[in-house]
Amino acid sequence: MGILEKISEIEKEIARTQKNKATEYHLGLLKAKLAKYRSQLLEPSKKGGDKGEGFDVLKSGDARVALIGFPSVGKSTLLSTLTHTHSEAASYEFTTLTCIPGVIEYRGANIQLLDLPGIIEGAAQGKGRGRQVIAVARTADLVLMMLDATKPYVHRQLLEKELESVGIRLNKPKPNIYFKVKKGGGLSFNSTCQLTKIDEKMVQMILHEYKIFNAEVLFREDCTPDELIDVILANRVYLPCLYVYNKIDQISIQEVDRIARQPHSVVVSCNMKLNLDYLLEILWEYLSLIRVYTKKPGQPPDFDDGLILRKGVTVEHVCHSIHRTLAAQLKYALVWGTSTKYSPQRVGINHTVNDEDVVQLIKK
Numbered sequence: 001m002g003i004l005e006k007i008s009e010i011e012k013e014i015a016r017t018q019k020n021k022a023t024e025y026h027l028g029l030l031k032a033k034l035a036k037y038r039s040q041l042l043e044p045s046k047k048g049g050d051k052g053e054g055f056d057v058l059k060s061g062d063a064r065v066a067l068i069g070f071p072s073v074g075k076s077t078l079l080s081t082l083t084h085t086h087s088e089a090a091s092y093e094f095t096t097l098t099c100i101p102g103v104i105e106y107r108g109a110n111i112q113l114l115d116l117p118g119i120i121e122g123a124a125q126g127k128g129r130g131r132q133v134i135a136v137a138r139t140a141d142l143v144l145m146m147l148d149a150t151k152p153y154v155h156r157q158l159l160e161k162e163l164e165s166v167g168i169r170l171n172k173p174k175p176n177i178y179f180k181v182k183k184g185g186g187l188s189f190n191s192t193c194q195l196t197k198i199d200e201k202m203v204q205m206i207l208h209e210y211k212i213f214n215a216e217v218l219f220r221e222d223c224t225p226d227e228l229i230d231v232i233l234a235n236r237v238y239l240p241c242l243y244v245y246n247k248i249d250q251i252s253i254q255e256v257d258r259i260a261r262q263p264h265s266v267v268v269s270c271n272m273k274l275n276l277d278y279l280l281e282i283l284w285e286y287l288s289l290i291r292v293y294t295k296k297p298g299q300p301p302d303f304d305d306g307l308i309l310r311k312g313v314t315v316e317h318v319c320h321s322i323h324r325t326l327a328a329q330l331k332y333a334l335v336w337g338t339s340t341k342y343s344p345q346r347v348g349i350n351h352t353v354n355d356e357d358v359v360q361l362i363k364k
């Protein structure tokens with residue numbers, strides 16, 4: 001039996017197994033098996049052929065966004081609208097057959113936007129260019145899932161399932177589980193909170209499925225067996241995802257309003273250029289980008305040339321992004337902006353900066 005058949009057998013068995021206390025362990029085991037086979041699918045095959053490799057496009061700029069969606073939802077139209085790059089758009093499916101990179105210039109940042117072929121159900125199993133598209137998605141900082149607002153909601157769920165099945169986790173934090181394989185000593189099982197979805201026996205069973213007999217497992221939150229499997233496999237990517245509903249020129253205003261209220265969702269019309277400014281604002285937000293200005297003593301801040309950084313960075317990162325030796329020479333910094341109580345305020349190297357802060361670095 002090939003891996004694909006094994007996967008489909010297990011999926012069928014999971015579907016026909018009733019979910020209750022008595023079948024809990026059995027289901028946990030099935031899920032562990034399923035995840036194991038699926039991750040084998042992701043491994044590059046030794047015989048050549050479909051290696052599951054992405055399209056060869058160099059990463060560039062401050063962040064990378066992958067456009068994922070069914071055919072003809074308007075991905076190429078969006079790329080041509082937001083960037084200087086043209087990507088052929090047409091009313092037939094699979095117009096785009098390769099990866100076409102463009103650059104969104106926004107607030108001084110260069111955001112790489114990747115137009116990709118449409119994916120279809122079964123993409124993860126190798127249908128169409130699915131695996132290549134998915135391989136590119138894994139390298140992105142954000143998935144921009146484009147949907148046709150005139151199509152049923154189930155389209156979104158199908159796409160999510162495809163990405164889920166290849167280990168891409170959307171808008172989910174990494175499960176807070178400490179896991180370490182050991183050389184001996186059996187299983188050390190601990191938790192810092194009450195566990196309602198998993199117990200020691202289940203953990204042991206799942207680990208045995210991966211031939212792991214000695215390990216340290218510490219749950220810091222109430223995780224599910226699936227989350228434990230994710231941590232064991234360690235090949236999952238956790239990405240923010242924006243659902244962009246295109247073609248709102250074709251639906252009623254009530255419908256637009258309803259969709260726009262869903263979490264992580266933005267409504268646009270590429271053809272009518274509706275709401276694209278808002279899309280860029282949200283994109284910036286979801287990429288956790290910030291812009292920080294530097295200022296030399298006695299001179300105005302350099303507002304033309306901000307530093308593009310990520311939320312949560314400190315004065316130390318600011319130093320590094322200017323020159324690698326600067327951090328070691330820093331005495332203190334003066335900061336104007338929302339990260340301080342006073343403007344300016346004298347801060348140390350570990351001070352966290354905010355979007356739009358002005359920073360003056362004082363050397364020793």
Ligand SMILES: Nc1nc2c(ncn2[C@@H]2O[C@H](COP(=O)(O)OP(=O)(O)OP(=O)(O)O)[C@@H](O)[C@H]2O)c(=O)[nH]1
Nearest residue numbers: 072073074075076077089090094095096118270271
């Ligand atoms: N009504 C309407 N049509 C749109 C909009 N945006 C794109 N389209 C149309 O949708 C069709 C498909 O657009 P594409 O940009 O080729 O879609 P795609 O997702 O790149 O398609 P593939 O490359 O085939 O996967 C074209 O006929 C576009 O003109 C929109 O905002 N409203």
Ligand SMILES: [K+]
Nearest residue numbers: 072090092095
């Ligand atoms: K198309």
Ligand SMILES: [Mg+2]
Nearest residue numbers: 075076095096
């Ligand atoms: Mg296209």
